[in-house]
Amino acid sequence: MHLKFVELFCDVVQYRSFSKAAAAHNVSQSAASQAVNLLEKHLETKLIDRSVRPFELTPAGEVYYEGCREIVESVHSLEDRIHKLRDKVAGVVHIAAIYSVGFLQMDAYIKGFSERYRDAKVRVEYRHPEEVYQEVLDGEADLGLVSFPRDRGEIVSRPWQDQPMVLVVHPQHKFARETSISVKPLDGEPFVGFTSDLTIRKEIDRWLKKSRVSVQIVHEFDNIENIKRAIEVGTGGAILPQPTIEREVRSGSLVAIPFSDVQWLRPLGVIHKRQEHLSNATQKFIEYLLSQCPTCVGDVLPTGNEHNRKHEGSATRAVSGANPEGKSKSIEETSDAAASPSSDIGTADGEGNSRRKKRQTHLI
Structure with missing residues (x-):
């Protein structure tokens, strides 16, 4: 056959x-x-x-x-x-990724990779975090993209990027015109949160508790997309990874405000089986991902003033994570910040999606 x-x-x-x-x-x-x-x-x-x-x-x-x-x-x-003998990159790279890696981010990475290696294809399936690990373990995916990556028996992880966490609000929110904000004013504010079983919720709760701040959770969701939609209708604010709200910030439907007194980070990483033979295309895709994020820090959005010139009336703000010269902070610089009493650097993971067996697939 x-x-x-x-x-x-x-x-x-x-x-x-x-x-x-x-x-x-x-x-x-x-x-x-x-x-x-x-x-x-x-x-x-x-x-x-x-x-x-x-x-x-x-x-x-x-x-x-x-x-x-x-x-x-x-x-x-x-x-x-055979392809390796000819130094050819071809075939399909199967990837399982958490939803909050970001559709726009992945589209850009896949497009760039496909333009460089025209005989290779990348297939991405968006899954719940635990399902990503299981799919890689079962050999259904060559690679996994997860937050807060960790080694697990047969699974080995590689750091990819650290994403700044920011306050996200509706453009008419009382905090919307702030260029930055400290954590204290969030005390008692209505918030849209992740469900309590997700690691990112536990991390955010821990960060807020450390800052002696208590927010009022009015809605809980297991995925970032639903949280963003709730914020857009004015339900409350949320703390989210900056790259996941770039589209909404640029369109003016949401406002991202960096924190002035803490620096909370969500790490993303690449996972694969420890002893697994990785195809030439898979190895090249890993190399491409890492090369696109050499400092392992999330991309920085345009500043509020820059964005307002493009979209009059929208209140958008830059995300912290750049030094005065405009360069992204390196991991070493981020680590130095941890030594400062006024800085609190944290990491989180665990964004989920609706826990259904059916998968959302994107093929390029």
Whole structure:
């Protein structure tokens, strides 16, 4: 049977979706369904039980899927060895990422990588943090992009970037025209927070407690997108990673205000299996990601005045993290700040998404 049919079948199972697998292979949904039908006809047995939603693998389908995965991985590994002999970067890099890595950020990284290596593709699946680790561990993803990365048995992590945490409010909020703000004025303010099971919520609570500040949580969500939408309708403020609100700040729907007396950071990192053979394309993508963030500090937004000239009436503010010369602070500079009594540097992770098995996939 044709290898492309086998690859398509594996992706149908991995995504639990004919339409997503079809999109990944640039074919129609009916073509994906027909490919699976041809495999079933060839094997004279059903591989997928379509009578239930979402569909399930039959016992024969389970066996066939595991075997096909091994075949596909072996073929891709062999192809990669040949590509390396020719110094060619080709193939698909499978990435599992937390939602709050940022769609715009990832689009820019993937576009730049694809322009440099035109024979390589990057497939990103946005998942809950624990699912990212599990997908990498199970070999369903070559790489994972997570916050607060850590080594876990077979999983090894590499630091990628540190993102400044900022106060985010509606443009009509009483703090919206502040160029910076200390933590104390937040005491008693209505806040939109992460759900209490997420590490980022625990870290923010710890930071606020250390500053002897207590906010009033009026809504809780397990993902940043819902938090941003709640702020946009005036529900309250929130503390979020600066790069995740760049689009809203530039459009004027939200305002980002840096803290003047603390420097809270959320680290992002790349994870992969410790002993796993990484394809040439995967290795090059890691190198590309790290090269795009040499200082490991989140990008800085335009200053409030610069933004106001572009969008009259919108109150936007620069995010701290740049020195007077306008250069991003290095990790060493950030560490120096920790020694100052007036500085509090923290890290957080754990942004979630709605805990569904279905995945949101972006293929470029």
